[in-house]
Amino acid sequence: MSIDREALLDLFNLIGEDPQGLAELIESFLEQAPLLLDEMQRAAESGDNAVLCRAAHTLKSTARDFGAKQLSVLCETLEKLSRQGLPDHAAAQVDVISATYILTERELGGCLADLKRGEWPG
Amino acid sequence: MNRAAPQTMPESRRHGSARVLIVDDHKTNLLKMSLAVKNLGHEAICKQDGPSALEELSRGNIDIVLLDIVMPDMSGFDVLQSMKSNANLRDIPVIVISSLDDDVDSVVRGIELGAEDFLPKDFNPVLLRARLGAGIEKKRLRDLELEYLRQVDRLTKAAAVLEAGNFNPSKLGIQEVSGRGDALGKLARVFLSMAQQVYERERAFRARIATLRGGFILLAVGALYGLLTPLSRLASFSDAHPWALSFWMNLLGSATLIGIALCRNRLRPVARKDWPYLIALGAIGSLAEVLLFWATANLPASTVAMILVMDNFLVFAFASTTGFETADFRRLFGVFLGVIAVGIIVLSGQRVSGGGNWVWYLAALAVPAVYAFYYVLTASRLPAYLDLFATWGIVMAISAVITFPIVWLTGDFARTGDFVSDPQLLFVVLIMAGIVTVGGVLTVILTKSTGSVFASQCSYAITFFGIAWSVLLLRESISLWNWVGLALMVLGLAIVGPRQEAELEPPAEFMDDASRA
Numbered sequence: 001m002s003i004d005r006e007a008l009l010d011l012f013n014l015i016g017e018d019p020q021g022l023a024e025l026i027e028s029f030l031e032q033a034p035l036l037l038d039e040m041q042r043a044a045e046s047g048d049n050a051v052l053c054r055a056a057h058t059l060k061s062t063a064r065d066f067g068a069k070q071l072s073v074l075c076e077t078l079e080k081l082s083r084q085g086l087p088d089h090a091a092a093q094v095d096v097i098s099a100t101y102i103l104t105e106r107e108l109g110g111c112l113a114d115l116k117r118g119e120w121p122g
Numbered sequence: 123m124n125r126a127a128p129q130t131m132p133e134s135r136r137h138g139s140a141r142v143l144i145v146d147d148h149k150t151n152l153l154k155m156s157l158a159v160k161n162l163g164h165e166a167i168c169k170q171d172g173p174s175a176l177e178e179l180s181r182g183n184i185d186i187v188l189l190d191i192v193m194p195d196m197s198g199f200d201v202l203q204s205m206k207s208n209a210n211l212r213d214i215p216v217i218v219i220s221s222l223d224d225d226v227d228s229v230v231r232g233i234e235l236g237a238e239d240f241l242p243k244d245f246n247p248v249l250l251r252a253r254l255g256a257g258i259e260k261k262r263l264r265d266l267e268l269e270y271l272r273q274v275d276r277l278t279k280a281a282a283v284l285e286a287g288n289f290n291p292s293k294l295g296i297q298e299v300s301g302r303g304d305a306l307g308k309l310a311r312v313f314l315s316m317a318q319q320v321y322e323r324e325r326a327f328r329a330r331i332a333t334l335r336g337g338f339i340l341l342a343v344g345a346l347y348g349l350l351t352p353l354s355r356l357a358s359f360s361d362a363h364p365w366a367l368s369f370w371m372n373l374l375g376s377a378t379l380i381g382i383a384l385c386r387n388r389l390r391p392v393a394r395k396d397w398p399y400l401i402a403l404g405a406i407g408s409l410a411e412v413l414l415f416w417a418t419a420n421l422p423a424s425t426v427a428m429i430l431v432m433d434n435f436l437v438f439a440f441a442s443t444t445g446f447e448t449a450d451f452r453r454l455f456g457v458f459l460g461v462i463a464v465g466i467i468v469l470s471g472q473r474v475s476g477g478g479n480w481v482w483y484l485a486a487l488a489v490p491a492v493y494a495f496y497y498v499l500t501a502s503r504l505p506a507y508l509d510l511f512a513t514w515g516i517v518m519a520i521s522a523v524i525t526f527p528i529v530w531l532t533g534d535f536a537r538t539g540d541f542v543s544d545p546q547l548l549f550v551v552l553i554m555a556g557i558v559t560v561g562g563v564l565t566v567i568l569t570k571s572t573g574s575v576f577a578s579q580c581s582y583a584i585t586f587f588g589i590a591w592s593v594l595l596l597r598e599s600i601s602l603w604n605w606v607g608l609a610l611m612v613l614g615l616a617i618v619g620p621r622q623e624a625e626l627e628p629p630a631e632f633m634d635d636a637s638r639a
Contacts, residue, residue, distance in 0.1 A: 011154070014247050016161030025157070028150040057192055058148050061221055061243040065154060 002100070003107040005121075007067030012121055019115055026112045029066050030105060033059060037098050040078075044090035052090065053082040059097075068104040071097065140185035140258045141165045145175040145201065146219070147193040151243075155188060155219075162251050172196030176204060179211050186257045187216045188241065191228050199228075199235060206236040213264050215257035217241050270306065273299040277310055284317050291317035336572040339564055344583020346561040351427045351588040352595045353554050355418040360547040364415035365528045367551065368408050372522035374555035375562070379515030388509035392516065396505045400513070403499060404520025410492040411558070412525075417486035424598045427588025428467040428607065429486045430581050436494030456617030463610035470603035490581065500569045514562045585611065 008022070015021045036059045043052035060075035074097045081087035114120035142164045146152045149170070156166035167184070169175040173196060178184065187205075191198035198218060205211040218232035221243045229240045238257050241250065280294040291314055300310035357367055383389045392400065417426045468483070504513060568580065586608060592598045 010246065014161070014245075014250075015154070015157035016247075018157065018161075021157045025150065025153055028153050032148065032150045054192055054194065057221075058151075062148065062150050064244055065150075 002068065002070050002103045003111065004067035004069055005111070007065070007069075008111060009121055011065055019118075019121075022121075023112060023115050026066065026108055026115070029062060030108060030112075033062070033101060033105075037094070037101060040094045040097070041091070044086075044094045047086050047090075049082045049084075049086040049090075052086070052094075053079050056082065063104070066104075066108060068108075071100050071104050074100055139163050139165065140254070140261075141167060141183055142186050142188060142254065143167045143169065143175060143178055143184045144188045145169050145172070145193075145198070146188075146190035147171060148190075151190065158245075158247065158250055159188070159254070161247065162254065164254065172198075172201040175201055176211075179205065179214065182210065184214055185261050186254060187214060188219060188254075189216050189232075189237070190219050191225070191232060199231060202232060202235045202237060212236075213261070213268070215239075215261050217253055217257055219243060273302070273306060273310075277306070277313065281313065289321070291321055332572060336568060339568045340580045340583050343561055343564045343568060343580045344585075344587045346557045346564070347580070347584040348427065348587025348589075349591050350414065350554060350557055350561075351418055351430075351584075352423040352592045353550050353557075354415045355423040355426075355592075355596060357547060357550050357554070358415065358419035360544055360550075363529075363532065364412045364419070365525050365532060367415055367554070368411040369522055369525040369529045370551050371411065371555040371558050372408065372518045372525065374552070375559035376515045376518035376522055378555075378559055379511045379518065379563070381515075383509050383512035383515055386509065386511070389512050390507060390509070392508065393505065396508075399499070399505075400516055401520055403496070403517045405524055406492055406496050406499070407517060407562075408521035408525050410489055410496065411521075413485055413489045413492065417482055417489060420482040421486060422592070422598050423596055424589045424592040424600060424604075425467070426486045426489075427585045427592060428604065429464060429483070430490050430493070430585050430588065436491055440494055440498040452617060456614045458614075459610050459617065460614035463607035463614065466610070467604050467607040470601055470607075493581065497565075497569060500566060504566065504570065510563055510566055514559070514566060518559070518562070 012022050036055045039055045040052055056075045056079035060072050060079055063072035063075060078093050142159045144152060144155045144166055147170050152168045156168050159166040167178060169178055172193060189198045189201060202216055215238035217239045218237045219241050220229050232240060239253050241253055276296055277299055280296045283289060283294060284291060296310055296314060300307055300314050589600060593600060
């Protein structure tokens with residue numbers, strides 16, 4: 001389990017326990033995260049550590065909101081490393097984050113389906 | 123993003139509900155925060171970058187800002203800085219959003235730049251409600267304070283304006299302040315009522331002074347012009363021709379007045395558009411004089427003098443139909459008394475002389491009609507750039523020019539020698555020229571300061587003095603009915619009264635303030 005459903009429930013609680021709102025939020029995350037990953041990839045390849053740092057920062061905090069702990073921790077590490085300059089093996093690190101995201105995406109997709117069927121969060 | 127799109131303007135800001143501007147470059151964060159803010163009952167306006175956030179703020183209806191720090195191009199710090207350097211945005215509270223775990227420095231910097239508070243990225247609803255509530259409450263208090271200060275400022279300015287000039291206090295736009303229920307409102311109400319009393323008192327006082335001054339000038343004009351009637355009759359005894367008399371009077375008068383204007387260095391070129399007006403004045407003036415001479419040559423001077431008062435009715439008819447002055451019942455009644463008085467005088471005169479000579483009566487009646495038109499013309503549009511002496515000198519010169527060909531054609535110049543050989547006639551013409559000159563200037567002053575209806579009251583005075591002079595100089599007798607008529611005329615004069623004084627408007631820049639308020 002790479003998704004902490006408790007965190008998703010906090011989010012659900014924050015927006016006034018609105019299942020439709022939560023579904024929209026998850027859809028937004030699933031739409032935006034790949035864009036951030038692309039941005040990180042390009043920045044790592046071109047050596048732009050500032051863009052890499054900012055994108056990692058954004059993905060870190062949104063991933064945390066959606067209970068994707070592992071993804072968030074990896075992004076946090078990359079954000080800290082890229083703050084001073086381009087870290088070693090930056091592109092490889094972005095690849096690891098992308099692979100982790102595939103798992104996150106699959107699980108969040110499952111949550112979304114449950115939500116839409118009305119089977120979760122109850 | 124759809125759900126976070128800018129909302130419609132708030133029709134009513136319910137208590138506790140605020141317009142919250144959320145600024146974050148990341149769509150998912152923006153959506154999360156707008157849903158959270160709406161969940162608390164507020165209105166959410168979302169912007170994805172600094173410039174569009176500042177544009178939204180400049181529209182002036184945002185209560186509080188939730189501001190992300192990390193944004194491309196224009197960071198949250200930049201937005202904060204430009205808000206704090208703008209007097210209109212300075213007081214809008216800003217809550218910076220930051221992940222406190224690794225960004226303590228940016229939170230500190232945000233607070234130093236003037237942010238009200240901070241919110242961690244993974245905030246919970248309780249925290250959001252507490253932070254937003256505190257910021258909104260602070261904004262409300264500040265708004266109340268600013269409104270109070272603004273109204274104090276208005277009151278202070280209004281006091282300064284009232285001290286500088288005599289303006290109607292109800293026009294100073296402080297009614298809004300006086301509608302307050304607190305001490306400031308009470309102060310404004312007391313101030314307003316005191317200022318209004320002072321204003322009304324001063325206004326009444328000035329109106330009395332205008333009446334008094336107008337009355338003096340009116341008597342002077344009456345005494346002068348009243349002399350004209352018996353003098354023209356005296357001149358007619360010497361067989362002087364009316365047109366020649368008018369020509370010489372106007373020539374002498376205009377020479378004197380233009381001479382005065384030249385000495386005072388006040389003679390200005392007349393604008394082309396004003397010539398027709400001045401020519402009309404000159405033509406009407408000489409026509410009135412000639413008619414007067416004709417009438418006095420054939421009727422008792424005192425009777426002509428009495429008929430002259432008819433012009434009151436006519437001036438009032440002219441001025442009220444053209445809208446120069448207001449016609450109310452009281453003033454109409456005053457004029458009505460004057461007309462009755464003339465009727466009594468004419469009818470009693472007819473009875474004594476056994477009727478006849480209606481042509482001369484008609485000529486005499488035409489004189490006030492011409493004068494009435496003359497007064498209204500003078501009051502309506504005297505060129506402001508022309509000196510009084512210059513204006514009157516030019517008008518008299520025009521009269522002389524107009525009468526000149528008539529005098530020439532009738533061969534009256536041949537009798538010019540009569541003026542020199544007849545010392546009495548020469549003396550009479552000189553005095554009449556002086557009267558027309560000084561009287562004309564005084565009439566303009568009177569008409570300008572009191573309005574044409576009041577000025578036309580000088581025909582009462584002219585009549586009164588005309589009768590008095592006729593009795594003194596020509597030994598004419600006055601019947602009891604004539605005295606009754608005179609009494610009625612005096613009453614009419616008192617009832618019509620001078621024109622209402624126009625209210626001064628407060629300075630324009632102050633009124634701009636008031637309309638903005």
